[in-house]
Amino acid sequence: MHIMPIISQFSSLSILPNPPTKTRFSFHLQSIMPHKREYFCLFMLFTCFLPSLADNAQVLMNFKSNLSNADALKNWGDPSTGLCSWTGILCFDQKFHGLRLENMGLSGTIDVDTLLELSNLNSFSVINNNFEGPMPAFKKLVSLRALFLSNNKFSGEIPDDAFEGMKRLRKVFLAENGFTGHIPASLVKLPKLYDVDIHGNSFNGNIPEFQQRDFRVFNLSHNHLEGPIPESLSNRDPSSFAGNQGLCGKPLTPCVGSPPSPSDQNPISTLSHQEKKQKKNRILLIVIVVVAVIVLALILALVFIRYRRKKAVLVTDAQPQNVMSPVSSESKSIVMAAESKKSEDGSLSFVRNEREEFDLQDLLRASAEVLGSGSFGSTYKAMLLNGPAVVVKRFKHMNNVGKKEFFEHMRRLGRLSHPNLVPLVAFYYGREEKLLVYDFAENGSLASHLHGRGGCVLDWGSRLRIIKGVARGLGYLYREFPEQDLAHGHLKSSNVVLDHSFEARLAEYGLAAVVDKRHAQQFMVAYKSPEVRQLERPSEKSDVWCLGILILELLTGKFPANYLRHGKGASEDLASWVESIVREGWSGEVLDKEIPGRGSGEGEMLKLLRIGMGCCEWTLETRWDWREAVAKIEDLKETDNGTQGDHSYSSDHLSISLN
Ligand SMILES: Nc1ncnc2c1ncn2[C@@H]1O[C@H](COP(=O)(O)OP(=O)(O)OP(=O)(O)O)[C@@H](O)[C@H]1O
Numbered sequence: 023m024h025i026m027p028i029i030s031q032f033s034s035l036s037i038l039p040n041p042p043t044k045t046r047f048s049f050h051l052q053s054i055m056p057h058k059r060e061y062f063c064l065f066m067l068f069t070c071f072l073p074s075l076a077d078n079a080q081v082l083m084n085f086k087s088n089l090s091n092a093d094a095l096k097n098w099g100d101p102s103t104g105l106c107s108w109t110g111i112l113c114f115d116q117k118f119h120g121l122r123l124e125n126m127g128l129s130g131t132i133d134v135d136t137l138l139e140l141s142n143l144n145s146f147s148v149i150n151n152n153f154e155g156p157m158p159a160f161k162k163l164v165s166l167r168a169l170f171l172s173n174n175k176f177s178g179e180i181p182d183d184a185f186e187g188m189k190r191l192r193k194v195f196l197a198e199n200g201f202t203g204h205i206p207a208s209l210v211k212l213p214k215l216y217d218v219d220i221h222g223n224s225f226n227g228n229i230p231e232f233q234q235r236d237f238r239v240f241n242l243s244h245n246h247l248e249g250p251i252p253e254s255l256s257n258r259d260p261s262s263f264a265g266n267q268g269l270c271g272k273p274l275t276p277c278v279g280s281p282p283s284p285s286d287q288n289p290i291s292t293l294s295h296q297e298k299k300q301k302k303n304r305i306l307l308i309v310i311v312v313v314a315v316i317v318l319a320l321i322l323a324l325v326f327i328r329y330r331r332k333k334a335v336l337v338t339d340a341q342p343q344n345v346m347s348p349v350s351s352e353s354k355s356i357v358m359a360a361e362s363k364k365s366e367d368g369s370l371s372f373v374r375n376e377r378e379e380f381d382l383q384d385l386l387r388a389s390a391e392v393l394g395s396g397s398f399g400s401t402y403k404a405m406l407l408n409g410p411a412v413v414v415k416r417f418k419h420m421n422n423v424g425k426k427e428f429f430e431h432m433r434r435l436g437r438l439s440h441p442n443l444v445p446l447v448a449f450y451y452g453r454e455e456k457l458l459v460y461d462f463a464e465n466g467s468l469a470s471h472l473h474g475r476g477g478c479v480l481d482w483g484s485r486l487r488i489i490k491g492v493a494r495g496l497g498y499l500y501r502e503f504p505e506q507d508l509a510h511g512h513l514k515s516s517n518v519v520l521d522h523s524f525e526a527r528l529a530e531y532g533l534a535a536v537v538d539k540r541h542a543q544q545f546m547v548a549y550k551s552p553e554v555r556q557l558e559r560p561s562e563k564s565d566v567w568c569l570g571i572l573i574l575e576l577l578t579g580k581f582p583a584n585y586l587r588h589g590k591g592a593s594e595d596l597a598s599w600v601e602s603i604v605r606e607g608w609s610g611e612v613l614d615k616e617i618p619g620r621g622s623g624e625g626e627m628l629k630l631l632r633i634g635m636g637c638c639e640w641t642l643e644t645r646w647d648w649r650e651a652v653a654k655i656e657d658l659k660e661t662d663n664g665t666q667g668d669h670s671y672s673s674d675h676l677s678i679s680l681n
Pocket residue numbers: 393394395396397398399400401413415444460461462463464466467468512516517518519529530
């Protein structure tokens with residue numbers, strides 16, 4: 023128990039420069055240990071074998087001197103800040119933990135011998151830089167746990183023994199480089215490997231048998247691998263092997279016998295070859311005719327459907343349904359500037375009976391303020407002259423369904439009523455662009471409060487109330503839309519807004535069904551869940567993943583990287599980071615130290631952390647169901663009083679139960 027404080031006293035003493043150090047040192051030790059000889063030996067032991075942070079600083083400066091284009095690292099060596107504040111340095115509990123030099127345009131030499139001198143290098147990442155040449159000899163770093171080299175220009179064969187002796191290595195990411203040759207034998211023998219991603223290289227040959235079988239990330243796609251897939255990998259997702267022309271066997275297509283060799287050139291086989299060719303031509307002809315007929319039929323069907331739709335739209339528009347007058351194109355309002363020229367063929371449709379209606383003209387006359395610009399378009403706050411403030415959100419890429427289905431879907435959203443949802447008030451349908459009008463929430467977004475953009479620091483009680491509100495809103499959505507894959511689809515902290523009484527309200531819910539699929543895949547947060555990135559369909563559990571990330575963000579105060587990066591390379595950094603620290607037995611350390619009221623509620627916060635991690639389980643089978651998550655969140659209390667004597671959620675237990 024007392025080892026840690028003693029060690030930190032020693033390591034901090036070892037970097038004190040002046041003679042008084044000695045006096046202070048002996049004063050501390052006198053009070054800790056009775057025998058001078060013993061503590062002298064201990065002192066020698068610690069100062070010899072635990073290199074200090076100051077040593078690491080010098081080593082890092084040496085490491086940097088071999089890099090090119092290292093502008094991003096210009097605060098390295100700044101004497102006014104500690105090493106832990108330097109760009110790309112990972113620290114845990116003020117101790118150096120790893121290097122994360124991602125997206126920095128770095129090139130030059132990765133000097134592994136220098137890295138060898140760093141104490142405690144657990145994780146090394148240079149994702150998305152310009153390093154080239156063969157893979158450096160990382161095997162010297164025997165205590166490394168995670169190696170991320172994806173999206174660089176590394177090339178050449180990786181020697182078979184490149185990972186030999188790296189018994190602690192768990193994550194190997196080599197994707198999108200120019201590596202060639204066989205998959206190195208030492209990689210497949212790593213005993214603790216559970217994330218391996220080597221897609222987008224030119225690895226060839228057969229897939230060897232991996233010693234480890236329980237992978238969390240596994241991606242060998244888009245290489246030149248060939249031959250049968252080992253039986254032990256047959257239950258992996260087919261996308262893990264996609265883009266390797268020569269692979270066969272489960273989960274891909276069955277392997278067939280090897281093709282006849284070209285040396286078999288006797289007359290009989292030549293004849294049968296010609297026959298085969300004729301047969302092929304005949305089949306080709308039939309296929310062409312069939313395809314032509316199908317295309318013709320499709321064109322006819324399309325023409326017919328368009329004709330029917332036109333008729334239906336005319337009928338719908340003729341119904342009396344809150345149709346507003348067309349808008350003047352002279353208005354200077356920001357909100358409608360782009361829309362005004364198209365407004366002749368559209369109108370604002372209200373979806374709530376109880377609301378006082380206004381028309382596009384009123385919106386045009388309202389003063390507007392830009393709230394932000396998201397992945398779909400801009401969002402404005404409009405102050406109506408004689409009415410409330412509303413939020414107008416412009417959506418492009420919302421043509422996944424036809425006009426009629428769109429109207430139906432919006433009316434369905436308009437029928438929703440729950441204290442934890444921002445009510446949809448009205449919408450405007452344009453061919454290219456849609457406008458959705460919502461109530462305005464006075465206290466901004468959860469993101470702005472958590473990440474300090476003009477927000478206030480939320481105490482634990484408020485955070486708990488907010489997450490309960492989020493859970494209730496999400497539960498309501500799933501009960502109302504039981505048939506939807508993604509009842510929310512875009513749950514993140516900027517889409518949780520706080521009303522006048524700081525009650526959480528979900529925004530941008532229920533839109534996955536109407537957003538264009540490609541756009542949804544690229545930008546909607548639920549599509550960033552691990553299973554969707556592995557090319558599976560999004561499901562209820564993808565929303566649960568988002569709920570989990572939101573919980574981790576709320577507790578750690580950290581901004582999840584997967585909101586920032588879209589498409590390829592999007593990561594699940596926050597979940598991995600929390601998991602790695604909890605696994606090491608330091609769960610209490612991930613909680614944001616700034617949260618007021620943390621002391622009396624830490625046990626409950628750890629319970630919420632466990633719920634967050636349950637929602638962020640990588641595989642769908644082990645990830646919690648939304649019902650379970652919502653029920654567990656409802657059970658949480660503000661203080662630990664109700665759980666005194668219950669140690670089931672102590673930090674120790676949390677880490678043990680994960681191991
Ligand atoms: N009803 C609302 N009341 C108050 N603020 C809102 C409301 N709806 C959205 N906002 C805020 O407006 C800002 C801009 O929202 P917008 O949706 O354009 O961006 P985003 O949420 O960051 O991205 P995305 O388009 O991916 O959802 C965000 O800070 C959001 O919290």
